[in-house]
Amino acid sequence: MPHRRQKTGNTGEVVARTYLEEQGYFILAQNWHAGRWGEIDIIAQKDGELVFVEVKSRRGTGFGKPEEAVNKLKQAKLRGAGQAYITAHPQLSQRVRFDVIAILLSPADDAIELKHYKSVINEP
Numbered sequence: 001m002p003h004r005r006q007k008t009g010n011t012g013e014v015v016a017r018t019y020l021e022e023q024g025y026f027i028l029a030q031n032w033h034a035g036r037w038g039e040i041d042i043i044a045q046k047d048g049e050l051v052f053v054e055v056k057s058r059r060g061t062g063f064g065k066p067e068e069a070v071n072k073l074k075q076a077k078l079r080g081a082g083q084a085y086i087t088a089h090p091q092l093s094q095r096v097r098f099d100v101i102a103i104l105l106s107p108a109d110d111a112i113e114l115k116h117y118k119s120v121i122n123e124p
Contacts, residue, residue, distance in 0.1 A: 099119070
């Protein structure tokens with residue numbers, strides 16, 4: 001059985017994916033592993049852009065807002081993971097963007113708040 005933190009993350013990723021699809025994004029991959037760089041939560045395409053999405057979910061703000069967890073180290077790892085994906089998929093060469101989706105969840109796993117921050121990390 002997944003731990004509560006893992007369940008929160010998984011639920012947030014489902015909410016984020018649904019939101020992105022409703023906004024017209026085409027999902028290319030989810031939870032793509034980039035070796036030492038870690039994982040990219042969602043990789044999508046829209047309007048000629050390759051979009052790498054970091055999803056941060058919380059059930060409250062006692063430890064800060066979800067988006068505050070995307071610090072400089074996390075940003076560097078995301079850039080590295082994005083570069084690894086581009087290298088592995090050269091046919092997708094196009095404009096690149098790094099987004100963060102921050103989600104607050106209720107105890108019943110409903111999204112109380114969803115914020116989509118676009119182009120928050122400089123591309124690799």
